[in-house]
Each structure stands twice: as structure tokens, then as C-alpha cells.
Amino acid sequence: xxxxxxxxxxxxxxxxxxxxxxxxxxxxxxxxxxxxxxxxxxxxxxxxxxxxxxxxxxxxxxxxxxxxxxxxxxxxxxxxxxxxxxxxxxxxxxxxxxxxxxxxxxxxxxxxxxxxxxxxxxxxxxxxxxxxxxxxxxxxxxxxxxxxxxxxxxxxxxxxxxxxxxxxxxxxxxxxxxxxxxxxxxxxxxxxxxxxxxxxxxxxxxxxxxxxxxxxxxxxxxxxxxxxxxxxxxxxx
Amino acid sequence: xxxxxxxxxxxxxxxxxxxxxxxxxxxxxxxxxxxxxxxxxxxxxxxxxxxxxxxxxxxxxxxxxxxxxxxxxxxxxxxxxxxxxxxxxxxxxxxxxxxxxxxxxxxxxxxxxxxxxxxxxxxxxxxxxxxxxxxxxxxxxxxxxxxxxxxxxxxxxxxxxxxxxxxxxxxxxxxxxxxxxxxxxxxxxxxxxxxxxxxxxxxxxxxxxxxxxxxxxxxxxxxxxxxxxxxxxxxxx
Numbered sequence: 001x002x003x004x005x006x007x008x009x010x011x012x013x014x015x016x017x018x019x020x021x022x023x024x025x026x027x028x029x030x031x032x033x034x035x036x037x038x039x040x041x042x043x044x045x046x047x048x049x050x051x052x053x054x055x056x057x058x059x060x061x062x063x064x065x066x067x068x069x070x071x072x073x074x075x076x077x078x079x080x081x082x083x084x085x086x087x088x089x090x091x092x093x094x095x096x097x098x099x100x101x102x103x104x105x106x107x108x109x110x111x112x113x114x115x116x117x118x119x120x121x122x123x124x125x126x127x128x129x130x131x132x133x134x135x136x137x138x139x140x141x142x143x144x145x146x147x148x149x150x151x152x153x154x155x156x157x158x159x160x161x162x163x164x165x166x167x168x169x170x171x172x173x174x175x176x177x178x179x180x181x182x183x184x185x186x187x188x189x190x191x192x193x194x195x196x197x198x199x200x201x202x203x204x205x206x207x208x209x210x211x212x213x214x215x216x217x218x219x220x221x222x223x224x225x226x227x228x229x230x231x232x233x234x235x236x237x
Numbered sequence: 238x239x240x241x242x243x244x245x246x247x248x249x250x251x252x253x254x255x256x257x258x259x260x261x262x263x264x265x266x267x268x269x270x271x272x273x274x275x276x277x278x279x280x281x282x283x284x285x286x287x288x289x290x291x292x293x294x295x296x297x298x299x300x301x302x303x304x305x306x307x308x309x310x311x312x313x314x315x316x317x318x319x320x321x322x323x324x325x326x327x328x329x330x331x332x333x334x335x336x337x338x339x340x341x342x343x344x345x346x347x348x349x350x351x352x353x354x355x356x357x358x359x360x361x362x363x364x365x366x367x368x369x370x371x372x373x374x375x376x377x378x379x380x381x382x383x384x385x386x387x388x389x390x391x392x393x394x395x396x397x398x399x400x401x402x403x404x405x406x407x408x409x410x411x412x413x414x415x416x417x418x419x420x421x422x423x424x425x426x427x428x429x430x431x432x433x434x435x436x437x438x439x440x441x442x443x444x445x446x447x448x449x450x451x452x453x454x455x456x457x458x459x460x461x462x463x464x465x466x467x468x469x470x471x472x473x474x
Contacts, residue, residue, distance in 0.1 A: 010389060014250055017387045150254045152247060154413040176391040179435050180421055187424060198416050 005140040005174035006167060008160045008181055010152040012108040015144060024139045025116040026130060026163065028123060029146035030155040031201050032083045033070075033105025035123040035217040037234055040088035040098065042126075042223035047233040049099045050106035050113075060099035068100040073204055084213050085125075097233070104146035109229065112144060119229040124159060124192075128221040131166035133237075141171060143178075154184075154199040155217075158192065161185025192218050242377040242411035243404060245397045245418055247389035249345040252381060261376045262353040263367060263400065265360060266383035267392040268438050269320045270307075270342025272360040272454040274471055277325030277335065279363075279460035284470040286336045287343035287350075297336035305337040310441055321450050322362075334470070341383035346466065349381060356466035361396060361429075365458040368403035370474075378408060380415075391421075391436040392454075395429065398422025429455050 009015050028034050037048050051057045054069055054076060061067035061079065068081035075082035083102055100106055113119055117139050122130045134141055143163055145156035161181035164173060173179055188195035193215065196202050205214060226237040246252050265271050274285050288294045291306055291313060298304035298316065305318035312319035320339055337343055350356055354376050359367045371378055380400055382393035398418035401410060410416055425432035430452065433439050442451060463474040 010247065011251060013254065014248060014387060017250065148413075150251060151412060152414050152417070154416060157413070157417060173435070174437075175388060176385075176394070176437050177389050179391060179437075180389070180394060180417070183421060183424065184417060187420065198410070200411075200413050200416075 003172045004138070004170065006143065006164055006171040006178050007141070007175045008143045008145065008164070008177040010145050010157060010177050011147045011150050012104070012111050012144065013150040015111050018142055020112050020115040020142065022117050022139060023142050024118045024120065024134065024137055025112045025142045025144055026120045026122045026134070027105065027108045027112065027144045027146065028156050028159045029102065029105030029108065030123060030159050030217055031205060032085060032213060032217055033100070033102040033146065034121045035125055036083060036085050036088050037121050037227055038123045038125045038223055038225060039085040040093065041227050041234070041236050042225045043089050044094035045088060045098055046095050047097045047235045049097065049233050050109040051099055051101040052107050052110040054101055057099050057101040065099035066093065066096050068098055070102045072103060084210060085216055086213070104148060108144050108146040113229055113232070121227040121234055122159065122163065124162070124218055124220050125222045126225050127159070127162060127166065129224045129226050131163060133226050134167060135170045148201055153201050155196055155201060157181045158185050158188055158195070162189070240409045241375070241407070243380065243401060243408040243415050244378070244412045245380045245382065245401070245414040247382050247394060247414050248384040248387050249341070249348050249381065250387040252348050255379055257349050257352040257379065259354050259376060260379050261355045261357065261371065261374055262349045262379045262381055263357045263359045263371070264342065264345045264349065264381045264383065265393050265396045266339065266342030266345065267360060267396050267454050268442060269322060269450055269454055270337070270339040270383065271358045272362055273320060273322045273325050274358050274464055275360045275362045275460055275462060276322040277330065278464050278471070278473050279462045280326045281331035282325060282335055283332050284334045284472045286334065286470050287346040288336055288338040289344050289347040291338055294336050294338040302336035303330065303333050305335055307339045309340060310445060321447060322453055323450070341385060345381050345383040350466055350469070358464040358471055359396065359400065361399070361455055361457050362459045363462050364396070364399060364403065366461045366463050368400060370463055371404060372407045385438055390438050392433055392438060394418045395422050395425055395432070399426070
């Protein structure tokens with residue numbers, strides 16, 4: 001069997017450099033879009049439809065979706081849900097379909113959904129389930145880090161490195177971004193929270209008083225679920 | 238005095254995300270364009286004119302420039318000089334003007350030259366001179382890593398981190414890319430050569446039999462020179 005490759009794309013603004021076709025893409029936006037999606041699906045939400053723009057999100061809202069819209073880490077007026085994972089544990093949301101647009105995460109999904117063989121959503125919350133599934137697939141892998149408005153972010157890079165750590169016996173590390181994030185993760189892994197103290201997005205979020213979201217999003221394998229994009233909806237496999 | 242910021246841009250394909258105006262930009266392409274430029278200027282070459290395309294380079298050649306053209310780490314047929322720093326030590330080149338196009342480095346310079354307050358060229362070969370000069374400037378700093386065809390590279394990232402290490406008392410680390418490269422450099426600094434063993438561009442170059450270029454390009458402060466772009470020419474300040 002040919003060895004499968006891992007590439008890490010540190011920003012959706014670099015994804016045009018990667019051949020996405022026939023590959024599995026794992027999109028991650030640790031603080032907080034993909035952590036919300038994993039949490040919601042694990043708690044009974046039927047689906048998330050990731051949307052790139054506010055106006056498309058409003059359109060789906062008018063069709064009966066529950067709408068979540070975040071820009072600059074804050075909820076957009078006129079939409080039901082914010083970008084905190086705790087909001088997606090509400091029992092009243094069970095069985096519902098959510099339309100979601102966020103600054104970075106849903107934009108990243110929208111950039112790869114047409115071409116990739118499979119699009120999965122990963123977070124520390126489901127990292128082991130994701131890794132075990134990827135080991136069973138035959139395709140090369142691209143981990144797409146959502147970052148912050150196009151620039152790479154420390155937390156998404158560390159997730160990439162953590163996934164490389166779990167996959168390195170089964171995949172070949174195929175680019176320097178994968179090497180770099182893996183080395184950063186190895187240095188960080190004994191205390192991710194402390195290592196992230198200087199992360200710019202953590203500073204952004206701290207100002208909003210959502211420290212508990214941070215600790216929650218760094219919890220490893222709390223939910224053994226596999227969110228996968230089928231047509232335009234993210235559902236559990 | 239307001240504290241100055243350092244941002245690191247890991248790829249020329251991300252430079253549109255940064256406000257370049259009124260900033261000092263240090264462009265680096267360790268293997269090997271900026272190492273060649275530093276070496277050449279330190280050895281008496283009068284100027285380098287960085288060119289984005291092969292055809293523009295051929296045009297300057299027809300006007301009497303000595304032309305250097307590299308693509309995919311190899312010399313392009315019809316041009317005089319390759320991309321090895323040793324080629325730029327030739328005493329016959331003293332006082333000459335070079336037109337140079339490379340896969341990554343000269344493209345990066347061309348992307349910032351119109352807007353930046355100053356464009357400098359940095360390499361490990363002149364890192365301390367660059368750092369001392371930057372400390373005296375009043376502007377914010379962007380370190381632009383040339384990478385490889387748009388993707389980030391380990392060696393350019395480590396140079397960014399090494400420069401952050403020299404500047405951290407005088408500048409504020411302003412983004413996660415600067416944090417990440419600084420941490421990678423701290424881990425790597427005792428043996429850069431060994432740390433780079435997995436770098437993809439090193440593998441690319443090893444196949445071309447230019448190991449001695451690698452060791453040379455990693456030599457620290459061999460030349461205490463400051464290459465700066467004046468109009469379209471890179472000259473010594």
C-alpha cells in the first residue's frame with residue numbers, strides 16, 4: 001500500500017496551493033466554530049449547514065433554520081445562537097437544523113466542500129475519533145486550519161500538530177507546515193492552556209469574558225463523534 | 238515612545254493581509270536568494286535588481302545587466318548565474334549590476350516594494366546587522382518569509398524566529414506567526430542544521446548536490462552588511 005500524505009494548510013487563504021481533489025480534508029477552528037459543531041452534534045442537533053456569508057445565513061433562517069452568526073468573536077444581531085459551545089448543549093435544540101456562519105471556520109469549509117473527497121470537522125473534543133477514522137481511509141489528508149481572517153493561529157496549528165502526532169505512524173508528513181505544527185504541539189502538549197497564553201485569539205476572547213469556553217475547547221475526546229459534510233449539511237457519520 | 242510591533246508573514250501569498258504601508262519589511266529566502274544577495278553585496282557586487290519574471294530578467298540582460306535566473310532550485314538556461322551563494326563571490330563580478338529572478342525570494346520583494354517604508358534583505362549571514370538596524374528604526378516591522386511557491390518553509394520561518402529572538406526586548410510580538418516561529422527557533426537554535434533535516438526544501442536541494450550551500454547559508458553574521466532597496470535596486474546602505 002502506498003503511504004498516505006499529510007499536508008497542513010495554515011490558512012484558508014493558502015488553500016488554493018493545495019490539490020484538494022480526491023483528498024480528505026479536516027477543517028478545524030478550535031476557538032470556536034468546529035468545537036461548537038462537535039458539541040452540538042454530540043448533543044443531538046441534527047445538522048449544521050456551514051455558510052460563508054451573513055446574508056445567506058439570514059436566508060436559511062427565513063426558511064426555518066435556527067441561525068448562528070458570529071463575526072469578530074461576537075454574535076451578530078438578529079440571529080439566535082452565538083459561538084459558545086455551551087449554547088449548543090441546549091436540549092431544546094435536539095433534532096434541529098442549524099445554519100451557521102463564523103468569521104473563519106465556516107468560510108474554510110465553504111472553500112473545500114466542492115472538491116474534497118470528504119470534508120470532516122475536527123476539534124480537540126473529538127480528536128481521537130477523527131484520527132482513528134483517518135487511519136482507515138485510503139486518501140491523502142489535508143488539515144485546514146481556519147486561523148484568524150487569513151492569518152495562521154496558534155490554537156488551530158496546535159490541533160494540526162496534535163493530529164499529526166496521532167497519525168504519524170500511518171501517514172507521511174508531506175510539508176514543512178506539518179513538521180512545524182507537530183514540533184510546536186510536542187513542546188506544548190503537557191500544558192496546552194499555558195502554551196496558548198500568548199495566542200492572539202485567546203487575548204481577543206479573554207476580553208469577552210469567555211474563559212470557560214477556552215478550557216472546554218481544549219478538552220480532549222470528550223465526544224466520540226465524527227462530523228462529516230454530506231451535500232451541504234454537516235451530520236454525524 | 239510607542240512600542241513597535243513585529244508581524245511575521247509566513248508566505249508571500251498572505252502578504253495582502255498585512256498593512257505594509259509605513260512599515261519596514263525584511264524579506265528572507267534563506268535557501269538561497271537572500272543569502273546570495275547578502276553574499277554578493279558583501280563581496281563587491283554593486284547592486285541586485287530583483288525581478289518577478291523570467292522575461293523581465295531577460296530584458297534587463299539585454300540592457301547589459303548580468304542575469305541570474307532560478308526556477309525550481311535550478312539555473313534557467315540562457316542566464317549567467319545560478320542560485321548558489323558561492324557564485325556571487327567571483328571577483329569578476331565586483332562593481333557589476335545583477336538582475337535576479339528566483340522562484341520565491343524576488344517575487345516576495347516585488348510584492349512589497351511599492352508600499353513599504355523600507356525593504357531590507359535578511360539572511361542568517363547578516364542577521365545581527367539587520368537586527369541592530371531595526372532596533373534604531375521607528376516603524377513597525379514585517380518579516381516576510383518567501384517560503385516555497387506560496388507554502389511556508391521551515392528555514393525561512395526559523396530565520397523569522399531568530400530575528401524575533403534578537404528583537405524581543407525592543408518590539409512587541411504582534412501575531413501568532415511570530416510567536417510560533419520564535420518558539421520553533423528556541424527549540425532549534427543549538428543545532429539548526431540537524432533541526433532542518435526534515436525541511437522539504439533541504440530534501441529538494443540535497444538532490445542537487447549542494448550541501449555546502451546549506452551549511453554556508455546557516456552561518457551567522459558572516460557579513461556585517463545591510464542590503465536595502467533603493468528605487469528598484471538592492472544596494473548596501
